[in-house]
Amino acid sequence: MKPVQLSQPGGSRTPVRCIIVDDEQLGRINLRLALEPHTNWQVVRECAHAAAARQALSEQTVDVIFLDIRMPGDSGLQLARELLAATTQGLDNKLPLIIFVTTFEQHAIEAFEIHALDYLLKPIADERLHTALLRAEAMLEQQQQSALARSFRQYLIDEEPAQASQSYWQQIYIPAPGKIDTLQVSDVLWLESAGNYVQLHLAQRTALFRITISKLQQHLNPTDFIRIHRRYLVSRSQILSLLTEPSLSLRLRCGAALPVSQSYLQDLKAALHNN
Structure with a gap:
């Protein structure tokens, strides 16, 4: 199937820097090849595990992480938690947009769909990848990474037991296509x-x-x-x-x-x- 180009005719955009994190070599190769026709996207590193991803993120600025959920050792979700914890210590720092790439069961994916930017099911369909890239570009253009971090933090809190010591929410962050809707409680x-x-x-x-x-x-x-x-x-x-x-x-x-x-x-x- 012929991939659809993201760039508008004659238009120019700031390149989107991304890394691919997947323990399966074939998965990394397939995604890199699927991204090649989208010339505005630059794969700056391919990582086989979470430790390699941490190293890559410490060495360079990344806009988007394509993150496999199930990996030996630290899972993709564990890595996402770490990135979020580092970001929410000072929310002016931007959390890279996270797109999960997974064979995870559908009922679990529904939760990630709300709180991560997006998810892609293997094998990845061209049209589905195209939609995810458009959403990521829209988020980056609107500088909404910090709002996405807050939204993702709400999901992680929801997955953990509530603690009486935590502060009450003043805002609620609801992802919508291409933006995060911020509601005042x-x-x-x-x-x-x-x-x-x-x-x-x-x-x-x-x-x-x-x-x-x-x-x-x-x-x-x-x-x-x-x-x-x-x-x-x-x-x-x-x-x-x-x-x-x-x-x-x-x-x-x-x-x-x-x-x-x-x-x-x-x-x-x-x-x-x-x-």
């Missing part, structure tokens, strides 16, 4: 569970974030948000009145009315009393 009126996602309701729009509502609640300041139902969290500033007919529900200042569960009723009544 203070702008969220109420939240609704949607399986493994949470729908965030703001004054003018809604946004979907991949996390369970119980996990997200652990990262929100309890003085700002209250649970009123297994499916709903509400900003305390939105609490207006408790309705008992035709069923138990909470009227919000924004006009919404949400169901209230008996198990959360006592806490809600206390919140109403303090308002």
Whole structure:
């Protein structure tokens, strides 16, 4: 199949410097050959393991890492955690964009799709690679590596047990095609569970974030948000009145009315009393 060129006719772009990290030599070769028609992309190093990738990253600036997840020794995800830890010590430093290249099971890939820039399944289809490269170029052009680092950090925190000592989130970072959408937690009126996602309701729009509502609640300041139902969290500033007919529900200042569960009723009544 003939690869599609990324560059616009007559256009010029800053070269994208990338490294390939894969313990399988054939995998590295196949990806390098697939990238060759995309002349704006420069493969500056090929690494067979995480240690070689660390060395490469210490020696040169890299924009994108094509990272295999399953490798002997340190996995690709372990390497990503290290890069993130180094970056989040000072978020002005830019985390290279991470594109996972994997044969990982589909249900696990879905999590990476939200929090890494992208993923590619082996064998890599030309069209799928083209889409991933376009997304990476868009992110680089908008200088959104730091926002992506914050988004990826939220995923890593979600994978680990919540700690009471950690600070509560002030922003939520939601990847979208070619950008990271930054939401202020203070702008969220109420939240609704949607399986493994949470729908965030703001004054003018809604946004979907991949996390369970119980996990997200652990990262929100309890003085700002209250649970009123297994499916709903509400900003305390939105609490207006408790309705008992035709069923138990909470009227919000924004006009919404949400169901209230008996198990959360006592806490809600206390919140109403303090308002």
